[in-house]
Amino acid sequence: MTDTATPATGGIGDAPVRKEDAKLVTGQTTWTDNIAFPGMTYMAVLRSPMAHAKINSVDVSAALEQPGVLAAFSGADLADEWAGPLPCAWPVTPDMVHPDHWPIAKDEARYVGDAVAVVVARDRFAAADALEHIAVDYEPLDAVVDMEAAIADGAALVHGDHGTNTTYTWPFSNGDVDEAFNGAHKVVTRRFINQRLIPNAIEPRAVVVAPIAAANEFTMYTATQVPHILRLMLALTTGVPESKLRVIAPDVGGGFGSKLNVYAEELMALVLAKRLGRPIKWTETRSEGYQTTIHGRDQIQDVEAAFDEDGRLRGLRVKLLADMGAYLQLVTPGIPILGALMYPAIYKMDAYDFSCTGVFTNKTPTDAYRGAGRPEATYAIERTMDEAAVELGMDPMDLRRRNWITHEEFPFTTIAGMTYDSGNYEAATDKAMELFDYDGMRAEQQRRREAGDRYQLGIGISTYTEACGIAPSRVLGSLDYGAGGWEHATVRMLPSGKVEVVTGLSPHGQGHETTFSQIVADTLGVPFEDVEILHGDTKVAPQGLDTYGSRSLAVGGIAIYKATQRMLDKLKTAAAHMLEASPDDLEFSGGQFSVQGSPDTAMALGNVVLGVFAAHDLPDGYEPTLSAEFTFDPENFSFPHGTHLCAVEVDTETGMPQITKYVAVDDVGNVINPQIVDGQVHGGLAQGIAQALYEEAVYDDAGNLTTGSIVDYYVPGAPDLPEYTTDRTVTPATSNPLGVKGVGEAGTIASTPAVVNAVLDAVRHLGVTDLDMPCSPERVWRALQEGSASRDQVAAQAQGGQHA
Amino acid sequence: MPRISVTVDGVTYEDDVEPRLLLVYYLRERLGLTGTNVGCDTSNCGACTVLFNGRSAKSCTILAAQADGAEVTTIQGLARNGEWHPLQKAFNAEHGLQCGYCTPGMIMASVDLLEHNDDPTDEEVRHGLEGNLCRCTGYQNIVKAVRAAAGEVREGATS
Numbered sequence: 001m002t003d004t005a006t007p008a009t010g011g012i013g014d015a016p017v018r019k020e021d022a023k024l025v026t027g028q029t030t031w032t033d034n035i036a037f038p039g040m041t042y043m044a045v046l047r048s049p050m051a052h053a054k055i056n057s058v059d060v061s062a063a064l065e066q067p068g069v070l071a072a073f074s075g076a077d078l079a080d081e082w083a084g085p086l087p088c089a090w091p092v093t094p095d096m097v098h099p100d101h102w103p104i105a106k107d108e109a110r111y112v113g114d115a116v117a118v119v120v121a122r123d124r125f126a127a128a129d130a131l132e133h134i135a136v137d138y139e140p141l142d143a144v145v146d147m148e149a150a151i152a153d154g155a156a157l158v159h160g161d162h163g164t165n166t167t168y169t170w171p172f173s174n175g176d177v178d179e180a181f182n183g184a185h186k187v188v189t190r191r192f193i194n195q196r197l198i199p200n201a202i203e204p205r206a207v208v209v210a211p212i213a214a215a216n217e218f219t220m221y222t223a224t225q226v227p228h229i230l231r232l233m234l235a236l237t238t239g240v241p242e243s244k245l246r247v248i249a250p251d252v253g254g255g256f257g258s259k260l261n262v263y264a265e266e267l268m269a270l271v272l273a274k275r276l277g278r279p280i281k282w283t284e285t286r287s288e289g290y291q292t293t294i295h296g297r298d299q300i301q302d303v304e305a306a307f308d309e310d311g312r313l314r315g316l317r318v319k320l321l322a323d324m325g326a327y328l329q330l331v332t333p334g335i336p337i338l339g340a341l342m343y344p345a346i347y348k349m350d351a352y353d354f355s356c357t358g359v360f361t362n363k364t365p366t367d368a369y370r371g372a373g374r375p376e377a378t379y380a381i382e383r384t385m386d387e388a389a390v391e392l393g394m395d396p397m398d399l400r401r402r403n404w405i406t407h408e409e410f411p412f413t414t415i416a417g418m419t420y421d422s423g424n425y426e427a428a429t430d431k432a433m434e435l436f437d438y439d440g441m442r443a444e445q446q447r448r449r450e451a452g453d454r455y456q457l458g459i460g461i462s463t464y465t466e467a468c469g470i471a472p473s474r475v476l477g478s479l480d481y482g483a484g485g486w487e488h489a490t491v492r493m494l495p496s497g498k499v500e501v502v503t504g505l506s507p508h509g510q511g512h513e514t515t516f517s518q519i520v521a522d523t524l525g526v527p528f529e530d531v532e533i534l535h536g537d538t539k540v541a542p543q544g545l546d547t548y549g550s551r552s553l554a555v556g557g558i559a560i561y562k563a564t565q566r567m568l569d570k571l572k573t574a575a576a577h578m579l580e581a582s583p584d585d586l587e588f589s590g591g592q593f594s595v596q597g598s599p600d601t602a603m604a605l606g607n608v609v610l611g612v613f614a615a616h617d618l619p620d621g622y623e624p625t626l627s628a629e630f631t632f633d634p635e636n637f638s639f640p641h642g643t644h645l646c647a648v649e650v651d652t653e654t655g656m657p658q659i660t661k662y663v664a665v666d667d668v669g670n671v672i673n674p675q676i677v678d679g680q681v682h683g684g685l686a687q688g689i690a691q692a693l694y695e696e697a698v699y700d701d702a703g704n705l706t707t708g709s710i711v712d713y714y715v716p717g718a719p720d721l722p723e724y725t726t727d728r729t730v731t732p733a734t735s736n737p738l739g740v741k742g743v744g745e746a747g748t749i750a751s752t753p754a755v756v757n758a759v760l761d762a763v764r765h766l767g768v769t770d771l772d773m774p775c776s777p778e779r780v781w782r783a784l785q786e787g788s789a790s791r792d793q794v795a796a797q798a799q800g801g802q803h804a
Numbered sequence: 805m806p807r808i809s810v811t812v813d814g815v816t817y818e819d820d821v822e823p824r825l826l827l828v829y830y831l832r833e834r835l836g837l838t839g840t841n842v843g844c845d846t847s848n849c850g851a852c853t854v855l856f857n858g859r860s861a862k863s864c865t866i867l868a869a870q871a872d873g874a875e876v877t878t879i880q881g882l883a884r885n886g887e888w889h890p891l892q893k894a895f896n897a898e899h900g901l902q903c904g905y906c907t908p909g910m911i912m913a914s915v916d917l918l919e920h921n922d923d924p925t926d927e928e929v930r931h932g933l934e935g936n937l938c939r940c941t942g943y944q945n946i947v948k949a950v951r952a953a954a955g956e957v958r959e960g961a962t963s
Contacts, residue, residue: 017896024904025892025911027839027879034838202843202851202939203905253905254939286844509903509940675899679945683902686942710848718930718943
């Protein structure tokens with residue numbers, strides 16, 4: 001940071017109201033579905049109603065007869081349009097099975113929702129109507145829905161020509177694992193089901209392509225998190241030169257990973273706009289999105305943890321099955337690998353062994369959903385710590401304290417090879433326990449247990465960390481990811497003194513315009529309002545790697561900060577010339593350059609800018625530019641951490657769990673805008689709590705998504721979620737000059753185990769030893785019935801013994 | 805085709821509409837009022853909420869043909885003489901939105917809520933908005949915003 005005096009509002013650490021909101025609270029937005037062009041047509045997609053079927057024929061002739069229909073095609077009709085299949089950019093092993101994934105199936109449909117034919121018509125209703133006139137002759141094939149069934153001998157194959165449903169096996173091992181387990185006092189063995197989730201950004205996916213077909217030039221507006229990645233991939237998959245493609249992410253209504261992809265409909269819209277020479281729009285319906293927009297999670301986690309008698313963690317073994325769905329989307333196989341190195345979490349141990357097997361099933365593909373691999377890892381380890389505390393007869397917080405990395409030990413390289421730069425788990429935990437009144441809550445819990453209260457109280461803990469700020473390019477390379485993790489920024493001074501900042505990030509609700517304006521305003525000493533953040537258009541921001549993995553501030557924000565510093569350095573040279581002083585004698589404060597020791601010899605930033613713009617009198621060889629760039633490649637991930645404590649009341653008569661207190665103390669390093677950071681935590685908590693209590697994508701044995709609409713898939717509303725108590729500790733990251741860490745995913749990563757641990761803690765003494773997510777009232781009630789049955793049995797046996 | 809006369813944000817329109825046309829698509833595609841959003845196809849998410857004859861209603865549950873003679877207010881007609889409604893101000897001040905896609909519906913539902921209860925508790929706000937889904941905020945700052953706006957509405961009423 002410079003020694004600039006912080007403006008009263010709008011600098012680093014302030015909470016100015018968001019710049020983004022004016023259009024959003026007045027309805028003056030540009031969502032993709034709002035965009036229209038003269039002559040625009042609408043695309044609709046016919047989708048397979050079967051999870052697995054051979055396509056014998058597709059007849060679109062009757063659809064073409066319908067009024068207002070311009071075109072209709074089968075997968076075979078468009079087969080020659082593709083320069084390549086839909087991309088998967090993360091081949092995690094050299095021998096990964098990677099079947100071709102075409103935008104429209106040609107001869108076989110592999111999940112319910114797989115595209116089979118496409119129609120273009122004058123409006124969205126005519127297009128939807130025309131789908132009903134397409135005749136498809138399907139020959140049903142055996143579908144495989146369950147992961148364990150998929151890898152059993154004789155299983156039906158999702159991709160018959162590949163001979164296996166196993167996509168890959170990815171191993172990692174460090175330390176003497178056998179020794180760690182053989183010498184253990186206690187080995188805790190658990191299986192956790194991390195259920196499949198549907199991301200549910202409230203804006204459905206949509207795409208509009210505006211062609212200048214004669215020039216082979218195309219502009220695509222799309223509800224995406226990744227316009228830059230998409231542009232490259234569109235070029236590779238359709239053969240349209242990258243330089244002829246402009247991709248714009250206009251206002252985008254949430255993503256959570258679901259818009260971090262390259263989707264079949266984007267490719268279809270492009271090739272059809274090219275073929276027909278007309279603008280084309282496609283907007284998914286919610287239920288269509290449930291079938292075709294990626295899902296998240298869906299892992300079976302087998303965990304073994306070895307402990308000494310005093311609770312010291314000796315070693316950890318993790319075996320995962322990860323459901324890929326029917327095809328590999330952009331980063332599908334890499335998602336569990338993002339979690340692989342985080343199972344050891346905040347704990348020290350002698351040995352760690354991990355393996356993940358990716359599995360094909362006849363279901364919608366999975367990919368990144370908020371947290372992407374780290375929520376799964378955190379859930380498994382934090383559940384395991386609570387389970388181990390029960391088996392060892394220790395308080396679950398004491399067990400964690402016994403094993404976590406202490407603040408004096410940073411930087412610390414974990415058994416998984418990650419180097420955590422900083423952290424203070426003690427401080428966050430102490431603060432959380434105080435806010436939660438941990439001892440008081442334990443006493444209340446004891447009171448209710450002794451009283452046999454109908455409403456039993458449980459306390460759940462999650463002392464999490466995560467790795468975000470994706471990512472150091474060299475690390476991504478070592479994990480076989482297909483691209484780097486840098487981010488680009490350009491800072492431009494306008495002659496009037498206003499500032500334009502171009503970022504390669506692409507926000508969709510995070511508040512980037514506000515946060516980054518604060519960084520620039522603080523650095524240059526200009527008003528917050530004078531900074532404009534430009535993004536999300538490959539013509540405006542040609543270089544970038546977009547928004548995901550809590551990277552925006554910790555990678556893209558640093559690029560902006562460094563570009564701003566570079567701008568300032570250039571201006572300083574000019575200012576020194578104008579003030580007839582040596583640059584070394586110049587200081588910059590409060591938006592003004594002045595000569596050390598003679599504060600009256602000074603020049604305002606705006607005047608220096610004007611001087612450079614006019615270029616009448618500049619140092620010899622000085623390039624009269626008002627622009628500076630920086631591309632930042634981080635040297636390490638950032639590692640936010642914190643302690644979350646959750647109290648859940650379970651109605652033992654109905655099984656209804658109710659969160660009565662939720663305390664989250666997070667350490668996300670230095671904070672640019674506390675209001676935005678709190679908002680990110682709130683939203684993250686909601687999604688993590690939703691996994692614990694409400695949400696699950698369910699398929700029947702035939703591969704039908706039975707939670708096929710927002711009626712059946714329970715997205716929690718305001719009455720379903722608690723009031724959160726949030727607070728922070730601040731341990732700056734040492735890996736970047738602002739000391740910041742990512743915050744977008746932390747709440748989701750942390751909260752799920754805290755909630756499930758709390759539910760179990762409420763009913764464990766009633767004989768409930770395990771609960772799958774979501775912990776619905778029905779599930780908890782059934783577990784209570786089974787628990788009381790087993791207790792009665794134990795009691796009956798004990799009584800029988802007395803009489804014998 | 806039914807002919808309707810409907811007043812939207814103070815302007816009266818007369819149009820022939822297909823019997824199956826939903827009000828939300830009439831607003832968006834016939835009138836170009838794209839401030840009202842579509843978020844689902846099952847009337848669950850509430851993104852399309854407008855005021856229909858003064859009461860909040862999901863405009864995807866109403867046929868355009870049923871709007872004959874009705875008065876509709878959308879998010880685009882909420883500000884008065886260029887000044888934002890207290891709810892618009894409060895959502896901004898309290899960070900009651902992130903991506904903002906649910907916001908028009910959330911605000912319109914809140915207008916109705918405050919009409920009926922100008923001093924709601926947290927609990928009453930949460931239940932009053934149960935038909936509107938937000939995926940970004942976790943609802944806490946929405947609750948705060950509605951209660952802050954309620955204060956301003958009450959003050960406005962007494963001054």
